[in-house]
Each structure stands twice: as C-alpha cells, then as structure tokens.
Amino acid sequence: MSEAVLAGQPSRPRRSLDQRIMRWGLWLALAFLLAFLALPLATLLLRAFETPEGGFAGIANFRTYVTTPALLAAAWNSVWTAALTAAIVVPLAFIYAYALTRACIPAKPLFRAVMMLPLLAPSLLPALALIYLFGNQGMLRWLLMGGSIYGPSGIVAAQVFYCFPSAALILAVALSTADARLYEAAAALRATRLRIFWTVTLPGARYGLVSAFVVVFTLVVTDFGIPKVIGGQFPVLATDVYKQVVGLQDFNMGAVVGVVLLIPAVLAFLLDRWASRQRTATMSGRAVPLRPAPRAVRDRPLLAVCILVAATLVGIVGVAVWGSLIRFWPYNLTLTLENYDFTRFDTAGWDSVWLSVRMAAMAAAVGTVIVFIVAYVLDRGSQHGPLPGIGRFAAAVPLAVPGLVLGLAYVLFFNHPANPLGFLYGTLAILVLNSVVHFYTVGHLAAVTAIRQLDPEFESVGASMRVPVWVTFGRVTVPMCLPAILEIAIYLFVNTMTTVSAVIFLYGPDTKPASVAMVHMDEAGQASAAAAMGVVILGITVTAKLAQLLLGALLGRATQAWRR
Amino acid sequence: MRRLALLACALIGLAPAAEAQQRTRLTVYTALENEQLAPFKQAAEAALRDIEIAWVRDSTGIITARLIAERQNPRADIVWGLSVFSLLQMEALDMLEPYTPQGAEALRANMRSDRSPMTWTGMDAFVSAICFNTVVAQQRNLPRPTTWNDLLNPVFRGQVVMPNPNSSGTGFLTMAGWIGARGEAGAWEYMTRLHENIQVYTHSGSAPCNNAARGEYGVGISFDMRSVALRNQGAPIEIIVPTDGVGFDLEATAILRGTRNQAAARRLADFAVSRPAMELYGRYYALLALPGVEPTVRNYPADFAERLVSADFRAIATQRDRLLREWAGRFDGKSAPRN
Numbered sequence: 027m028s029e030a031v032l033a034g035q036p037s038r039p040r041r042s043l044d045q046r047i048m049r050w051g052l053w054l055a056l057a058f059l060l061a062f063l064a065l066p067l068a069t070l071l072l073r074a075f076e077t078p079e080g081g082f083a084g085i086a087n088f089r090t091y092v093t094t095p096a097l098l099a100a101a102w103n104s105v106w107t108a109a110l111t112a113a114i115v116v117p118l119a120f121i122y123a124y125a126l127t128r129a130c131i132p133a134k135p136l137f138r139a140v141m142m143l144p145l146l147a148p149s150l151l152p153a154l155a156l157i158y159l160f161g162n163q164g165m166l167r168w169l170l171m172g173g174s175i176y177g178p179s180g181i182v183a184a185q186v187f188y189c190f191p192s193a194a195l196i197l198a199v200a201l202s203t204a205d206a207r208l209y210e211a212a213a214a215l216r217a218t219r220l221r222i223f224w225t226v227t228l229p230g231a232r233y234g235l236v237s238a239f240v241v242v243f244t245l246v247v248t249d250f251g252i253p254k255v256i257g258g259q260f261p262v263l264a265t266d267v268y269k270q271v272v273g274l275q276d277f278n279m280g281a282v283v284g285v286v287l288l289i290p291a292v293l294a295f296l297l298d299r300w301a302s303r304q305r306t307a308t309m310s311g312r313a314v315p316l317r318p319a320p321r322a323v324r325d326r327p328l329l330a331v332c333i334l335v336a337a338t339l340v341g342i343v344g345v346a347v348w349g350s351l352i353r354f355w356p357y358n359l360t361l362t363l364e365n366y367d368f369t370r371f372d373t374a375g376w377d378s379v380w381l382s383v384r385m386a387a388m389a390a391a392v393g394t395v396i397v398f399i400v401a402y403v404l405d406r407g408s409q410h411g412p413l414p415g416i417g418r419f420a421a422a423v424p425l426a427v428p429g430l431v432l433g434l435a436y437v438l439f440f441n442h443p444a445n446p447l448g449f450l451y452g453t454l455a456i457l458v459l460n461s462v463v464h465f466y467t468v469g470h471l472a473a474v475t476a477i478r479q480l481d482p483e484f485e486s487v488g489a490s491m492r493v494p495v496w497v498t499f500g501r502v503t504v505p506m507c508l509p510a511i512l513e514i515a516i517y518l519f520v521n522t523m524t525t526v527s528a529v530i531f532l533y534g535p536d537t538k539p540a541s542v543a544m545v546h547m548d549e550a551g552q553a554s555a556a557a558a559m560g561v562v563i564l565g566i567t568v569t570a571k572l573a574q575l576l577l578g579a580l581l582g583r584a585t586q587a588w589r590r
Numbered sequence: 591m592r593r594l595a596l597l598a599c600a601l602i603g604l605a606p607a608a609e610a611q612q613r614t615r616l617t618v619y620t621a622l623e624n625e626q627l628a629p630f631k632q633a634a635e636a637a638l639r640d641i642e643i644a645w646v647r648d649s650t651g652i653i654t655a656r657l658i659a660e661r662q663n664p665r666a667d668i669v670w671g672l673s674v675f676s677l678l679q680m681e682a683l684d685m686l687e688p689y690t691p692q693g694a695e696a697l698r699a700n701m702r703s704d705r706s707p708m709t710w711t712g713m714d715a716f717v718s719a720i721c722f723n724t725v726v727a728q729q730r731n732l733p734r735p736t737t738w739n740d741l742l743n744p745v746f747r748g749q750v751v752m753p754n755p756n757s758s759g760t761g762f763l764t765m766a767g768w769i770g771a772r773g774e775a776g777a778w779e780y781m782t783r784l785h786e787n788i789q790v791y792t793h794s795g796s797a798p799c800n801n802a803a804r805g806e807y808g809v810g811i812s813f814d815m816r817s818v819a820l821r822n823q824g825a826p827i828e829i830i831v832p833t834d835g836v837g838f839d840l841e842a843t844a845i846l847r848g849t850r851n852q853a854a855a856r857r858l859a860d861f862a863v864s865r866p867a868m869e870l871y872g873r874y875y876a877l878l879a880l881p882g883v884e885p886t887v888r889n890y891p892a893d894f895a896e897r898l899v900s901a902d903f904r905a906i907a908t909q910r911d912r913l914l915r916e917w918a919g920r921f922d923g924k925s926a927p928r929n
Contacts (some may be wrong), residue, residue: 437659
C-alpha cells in the first residue's frame, strides 16, 4: 500500500526500507508517549488554567498560589534538599559504581545486588526503620545529638538511602564500558593516574554523571512519600500537591503545583541535551574493552567504601525485617510470625501479594520492550525534524511528575466517557501501563546510555551489508545491551511491586496491590503488619534481583565476551 | 423420562450457580477502617441476598479525590462510610443521587441530609480525641489532660502532634470543633497558643495517634476510632474525649448519580439506615444516627453525646476554604521544625 503510494509520488525521494521502519518506529513511539503520558498529563495540567467550575481562569490560579505565603519556602526547601541529596548521593554512587566496574574487588555480584536494596523495598519500610533507629524512642537516637529525625535532616537521610540505587545503576552502566586503547594511550603518554581519571574516565562517564544528578534531583523534588512520613511539617512542593489534591480536593491548585514541578523536568531535559551534544560513543567497533587489573592501593579503599555503604543499606533493611517480627514497637518486642497472617489485617490477605507479582511481571515484560525500542528509535533513527527531540523530552517527563499527579491524570483521562481507551480503566492493564510510564525515565536513560556506548557504525556496517535494521538490532544491539535490558526489566519489576502514589487512585475492587495494602495497614496503626507486608514484597523483589544476576551471568558468558 | 431426570438434576446443580450469577455486584467506595470491611460486607450480603459488595477502601482524602476525579463517569455505585464533609462537597458538585431510604426519617435530624429527597444519610459520629501515651507521660511528667485547654499547659511544649487541617480531614474536623465550641475568634486564639506546644503538624490524620502509640510523642490529636487496634497490640495509649466540646464528623451513605445499579444501590442505602446496620455500627462507634439503638462499644464516657459541639455541617463546609487558607497563613508559613 505505502509502496504504491510512494511509487505514485516520484517527486518524493524514495526512502530505504530501513529508514521507513525507523520512521514508523518513531511514530509508534510518539503515539505511545502521547496516549499514555502527554494526553493524560495535559488533561490534568490544563486544569491549572481553569476555575473549579470549568471556566477559563487564565493565570489567576498561579497568582493565588504565588501569593500563598508558604510557596517560596516550599520551593526553596525542595530545591536545597534535592541539591544536597544529589551532592551526597552522586559522588557516593560514583565511587561505588567505580569499584564495581573499574576495580578488582571480591564479591562484585553481591555488592551489585545489595546496591539495589533501597529500591527493592517499598519506601514505607525504610521510613519505619528510620523511626525505629532515629525516632524519639530510636535505638541510635544519640547519634543525632539532640536533633530530630522529623524534618529536613530526616528527609535528606531517607532520600540518600532511597536515591542511591538509581544513581548507582546509571553510573554503573556508564562506567561498565570503556575503551582500553584510550587508557593505554594515556599511559604511553606518561599521564598520571589522576590525570587519566580526569581526562579519560570522567569524560567517558560524563553523560552518566549528568543523568545521575538530574535523576536524583528530580526524584527528591517529586517524591512526597518521604516528606509526608518523616518530614514533619517541613513544607516542600510535593507535599503541597498532596495538600491541594488529597487534603483540599482542589485539582486546579494541585495542577498549578504540578506545573511548577515540571520546571525541573524542563531544566533536566536541557541539561540532558547539553550532555548529549558532548557525547562520543565510547565503544567504537574497534574498541578494546577495558579489563581492570588488580591494584591494592586503589582496590582496598574502594572495597572499604563498598562494605561501609553495603552494611548501612543492609542494616537499615535488617531493622525493618526485625520490625516485622515484633509484636509492637517499642513496648512489646517479643517475636512473632503473626504479622505475616495478612488476612487478620486486610480482607484480601495474601491475594494482594500475588496480584502485585502478576502486575509487576507484566510491567517488566511490556515495559522493557517498549522502553528499549523507543530509546533505540529515538537515538538511532533519523534526527531530522523536531520529532526525535519531542520524543526525548517526553521520555524525560515522567521522572518529574509526582505519582499522585500521574494517577489523577490517568483517572481524568481514561475515565472520560468519550475516551476510546476507556475500556482499560479499572483493569489490571491500566495499573501496568501506569507503572511503566511512571518509571519510564530511568529505564529510558539506562537504555540510551547503553545504546550510546555502541558505535553507530554497527548500523552502517549492517546497512552496507544489506542487512535490514531489525536484524542488526536483534543480532547486535540487543545482545550487546542485554545486561542493560535485564537491568531495565528488573527496575520496572521492583518499582511496580513497591509503588503506591499513582496506583492508589487506580486500583479497583479486585486489583488492590500489596504496596497499597501495606500503606493501609500502617494507617490503621498496624506497623508490624505493614513491615511484614514490606518484607514479603522485599523477598519477592530480592528473588527477582537474584534471578537477574544468575541470568545475567549465564547470558554474559554468551553475549558479553566482547567486553572482556 | 430419564432425560427429564437428568435435566432436573442439571437444573438443581445449576441453581446455586445461577443465583450467584444473578447477584448484583455493587462497587462501594468507603473510608471505613480495614477491620470493619469484612463484618459490614457479611451483614449486608446476609440481609440482601442478591447483592454482592465489592469494596474500594482508602483514606478519606484519597477516596474523595478519586470520587471527584471520576465524576464524569462514576465507577462507584454507592458510598458507604465516608465523611459527611466529603459528601457535601460532592453534593455541591451535583454528584449525589437524591433518594430517601426507607426509615431515614427516623434518624437524628442533624445526622441526615436536610434536602428532600435526601442526598445522604448518617451512620454514626466519630469525634476528635486525644491519644495519650501513659508511658511517655510518666517519663516526662506530663499530667493527664481532660480538656483541650489542658493542652495549653507549658509542660506540653513540643509534646503535642496534630494533623495539618490542609492535608487531613481529621485535622479540619478538630479545628471545626474548636470553632463550634469557642466561636471563631476564640478558636484562633486557642490555636495560636496551642501552636507553641505543637511538635509537628502531620499530613496524615491517623499518624498522630499511631505515633503517640509508638511513644514518638506524648499527645496525639486524632479521632476516637484509632485506639482499639492500637491497644489490642499492647500500646500504652489512652483515648481522651475532652470535656470542653469536641468536633464531630459523620460517617454517611450516599448513592452516586449515574450508577448503573440504581435499584440495588437503593436497597443497600435502605439497609444502611436499618436497625441491624445501626447495631453493627454500634460495635465500633458510641453515637449512632438512629436514636434508641444502644451501642455495644466500650470505654466511652456516659455523657459522651453531651460533649459534642452542635455542628451545622453545611455552614462549616461553605466556610472551609476560607478557614483553611487562614490556618495556612497563620501556622503553615512558620512551620520550620522545632527540636
């Protein structure tokens, strides 16, 4: 059909099949981002310019909001806590990722697994653990020297814990590929190690560093779970959204704050564009993968840092596990397994756990395919015209959208009587799609980072050998990026297992996820049961993570020989 | 003949299944406590054999936001167990189906809609209350408060926690009670003085009581229902209903406009105001909408009903935005944490 159309228009330059496939892929990618991200968000955010009755309000809502005294304080609080968190997390995650990828330390798979712990547990679990450790009855309260965990220090501490895996994941991907020839050349030029680090290693990881900083900053700005639970009344932008939407049911003002929160997304996008303009593929077709050689002066301190970080992460989670086994903190610390009998606390009992597993598996299966193909099409397709840029911007947006804004946006958009996709509403499918979109950006960044490390000449060679682009994609790109692809799948799986903020508006009578059940138990004062549910979720995500490591090791032998 | 017998067997075999299929499935949105869902569902399904209840339960703020967001295409058939303030908001948006359930006229006048036909009917009242941790009190020498005014005592400095009224319906209910008891000017003066003793304004309505139970602080302002589950787990917590006037909120029932199961929803609304239903509510709440039903919940003072301030829900609801804005102006701006 399109052949005929094209043939009938001789004036139009005939595109190669590859180009057309990439073009269609681009359109499909944009259609997906439009239907499941842009349109729902627009439905909600346009309310910022409406009166509660639905009339046009212009910028009146913004004016009201700006004149509300707490705004500037909340915005400033958001910015400085996020910047401080990023300033702590990114160097720490860099050292950790560097140790995993560029040093010779033992038990790397173990450290790699432990690094992910904070992501593997619902955020309520570490919040409970922090209260047990540093709360007013906390076991380590003396460490605060009279300070209180309820406030900015608690927020930053919890955010550092929570954001560490995202930063470490991005940096580990960025550092995992390096061209040994550059290092050999530098050594031959008698550059010092510091100079090599400064002129070869850091520039090679530049894109990852910028991504990690942007991701951490935006995660902190948009997360309302941590400020809500241990932030006390310390006002930040995300809790302002919560106040407007959940406290006051004022969607118009909620949308106003939602728009304000998109500013970091725009800045992040500009930063990303800047970083990508500086990019060079680190793995050209002729590259020789770097294999770190043992060197005690470097390896031992790095190992010490890794052990310290890993011990902290395990310790916090360990306290939470212990919290799930006690009867009632802090007055009855006898151990019991009763907290795991979930039917005592929630009519759905263990069913919500199995539902969550199904949901997360679907999100991982569907989401990974979408994320990776979209990233490939956006990065390797024709860069002609505004479409790829729009697509890249759209992919960066979900990170900046608080879950609760996305959840409400989905309700307003998919529940609209005129929406042809309305049949999705109330089904498990919408929970799955919502989770994929909610956690889209980090997966996308990981995919892009991995794809960018492959020289575009792979495609050129493929094209010159008349191999269709999808064959090159399937035979070269996907196998070479398999570790990143697995990483993305597990990232989607664990986040879908643990997420609350968006799905809390979307679950139906038969589709209540375990993470929501956990929040309900905590609200009902059943902290130990909530911790138990958190531990069950953690058990499942840890299992998934271990499966990934095992699979990664097996596949790595088959597909990653080029790195060695 | 044999065929007929087979057919009969088949029919008998199929009969229960057929009956099960004919049950109308009602989607019921609620903010009831988790532990109430199973008994409420059981009672309603026993009374209305052809109705099946499918709960969607969440905290008041979340469920209200969901209901309002779903307004153009409601997914809930009926709301059973949600704050009357939420229902009045929905009434103002024309989201409620007017229907006077059978026997609803017998409810207390201030615990049912004043419209005809009614838009909502009350179930029971829950009040703001003080959750008092007796162990922390002993450690820090805190006297047991019996009135709201007792909380102004400087010994409570940094020991009191209440929900932020802008985030939590419980917080607003407490504030509305103070306004009802003291008049607006008196309430602002009281809150200004109480602010000196507040450690934190939480975003969640249940957190003050839950955290007081964990000994995070001595005094949490929350509502009365919270305590039972906590005490059963061994928390040294006492629930105090202050004697100088407490604000109360109603749990109420309302049918959603546009429900596809109108008839079944009406029958559930009828059940919700019936005597057996009230006896069920009486297992958890001390003041019921139907006079003459004796609550079986324990640990409530005998003069409980007299402590409630008279409340004109509609008047408070119309003032809500202004009151909350003023509250935020007074207390939210200077909410840097105090250690």
